[in-house]
Amino acid sequence: MxxxxxxxxxxxxxxxxxxxxxxxxxxxxxxxxxxxxxxxxxxxxxxxxxxxxxxxxxxxxxxxxxxxxxxxxxxxxxxxxxxxxxxxxxxxxxxxxxxxxxxxxxxxxxxxxxxxxxxxxxxxxxxxxxxxxxxxxxxxxxxxxxxxxxxxxxxxxxxxxxxxxxxxxxxxxxxxxxxxxxADRYADFAALRGDPSDGLPGVPGVGEKTAARLIDRYGGLAGILAALDEPGSGFAPGLRTKLDAARGYLAVAPKVVEVxxxxxxxxxxxxxxxxxxxxxxxxxxxxxxxxxxxxxxxxxxxxxxx
Known part of the structure; x- marks a missing residue:
């Protein structure tokens, strides 16, 4: 048919x-x-x-x-x-x-x-x-x-x-x-990267390539945040600090981006x-x-x- x-x-x-x-x-x-x-x-x-x-x-x-x-x-x-x-x-x-x-x-x-x-x-x-x-x-x-x-x-x-x-x-x-x-991880990606046209600040120092690499490795934002609490989870010290400082933002940003x-x-x-x-x-x-x-x-x- x-x-x-x-x-x-x-x-x-x-x-x-x-x-x-x-x-x-x-x-x-x-x-x-x-x-x-x-x-x-x-x-x-x-x-x-x-x-x-x-x-x-x-x-x-x-x-x-x-x-x-x-x-x-x-x-x-x-x-x-x-x-x-x-x-x-x-x-x-x-x-x-x-x-x-x-x-x-x-x-x-x-x-x-x-x-x-x-x-x-x-x-x-x-x-x-x-x-x-x-x-x-x-x-x-x-x-x-x-x-x-x-x-x-x-x-x-x-x-x-x-x-x-x-x-x-x-x-x-x-x-x-x-x-x-x-596609089903785009909202997490956009939250990490940010989008000035929508007033999304993103995580300072995390651009498209870093955001994509993190999502590929940890499966999504939930996995990234969970890994932050695990010693030896593979984050560079500077990146870990940036992500940890952005926890409050990352807790709400995907809900804003999600359609x-x-x-x-x-x-x-x-x-x-x-x-x-x-x-x-x-x-x-x-x-x-x-x-x-x-x-x-x-x-x-x-x-x-x-």
Whole structure:
């Protein structure tokens, strides 16, 4: 029996932020001068993914809480550098108004978008990756989502670090080749290495190679911490001192990095339509926001699937 097509789980904030940065505002505006570069780029990315991956289902995950309180309670530095003085996330002024536009277009087409109070898009993706029928392809430029890769279940990460046209189709072997650790140990690896983009300090003096070597030798963070208490366990004196000093951080950091897989989500309509659910509304939005080309490419991609 032929394997069914994949469900594409889209990290919407990751893609629309990339679209915003990748297309100049001057190249995509409405008639009254409002930028729509993120909208246009995001829709074109979806069209290309549908043409190349041939999915029969799709869900776009949203950030309803970009900095959940439960993660901040564990690690106050989590994304603190991205916190605006008045509260909320630092987001370009011309990007924020484009997010509702994206959601309106998705609704008119009939592509489901979902978020959850108290959780990030990563957590929604993590939950969908274990609750939706395989095969599953997660599309993101967020390295933390390498931890979702699961060869047994059939979950891959389509990593768009170089763009959708040059995405990296990653299974467990690809994660190992890239970082030297299996996908199910990525959270431990990231905690040790740190990630300035998320406010994770890491262990001073422990970079990617050292983190991977430690995980390979001791099996994971739990094994590393247990070995610290054993005399003659093979740590260089300086490394032992650094790891011992970071025990408090290492006790909470993996919980911050780990993607939730138990987010309460409603029943979702995941099937990709062959034609827009609301064609007249889509036409009106396309004309209002100067998106005719991008909407047509997306509609054509949907119609061209078998």
């Amino acid at each position: 032929a394997q069914r097509p994949p469900i594409l789980l889209i990290d919407a904030p990751s893609l629309y932020f990339r679209a915003y940065l990748g297309i100049p505002e001057s190249a995509a505006k409405t008639e009254d001068g409002q930028p729509v570069n993120a909208v246009r780029g995001f829709l074109d990315m979806l069209a290309q993914l549908i043409r190349t991956r041939r999915p029969d289902r799709m869900v776009c995950a949203l950030d309803h809480d970009w900095r959940p309180a439960w993660r901040v309670e564990l690690l106050p530095s989590y994304k603190a550098h991205r916190l605006a003085p008045e509260g909320g996330e630092v987001v370009p002024d011309t990007l924020s108004p484009q997010v509702p536009m994206i959601l309106d277009v998705l609704e008119a087409i009939g592509i489901t978008a979902v978020g959850a109070t108290g959780y990030e898009a990563d957590d929604v993706l993590g939950t969908l990756s274990v609750t939706q029928d395989a095969p599953v392809e997660v599309v993101s430029g967020d390295r933390d989502l390498f931890q979702l890769v699961d060869d047994v279940r059939g979950v891959r990460l389509l990593y768009v670090g170089r763009g959708v046209a040059k995405l990296d189709d990653c299974d467990d072997a690809a994660v190992r080749a890239r970082y030297g650790v299996p 939730a897989r138990d987010v309460p989500l409603p029943d979702l309509a995941t099937a990709l339509p062959a034609a827009p659910a609301q064609p007249e509304r889509l036409l009106e939005l396309a004309q209002r926001w100067n998106l005719a080309g991008s909407c047509r490419r997306l509609v054509d991609a949907l119609a061209d699937r078998p």
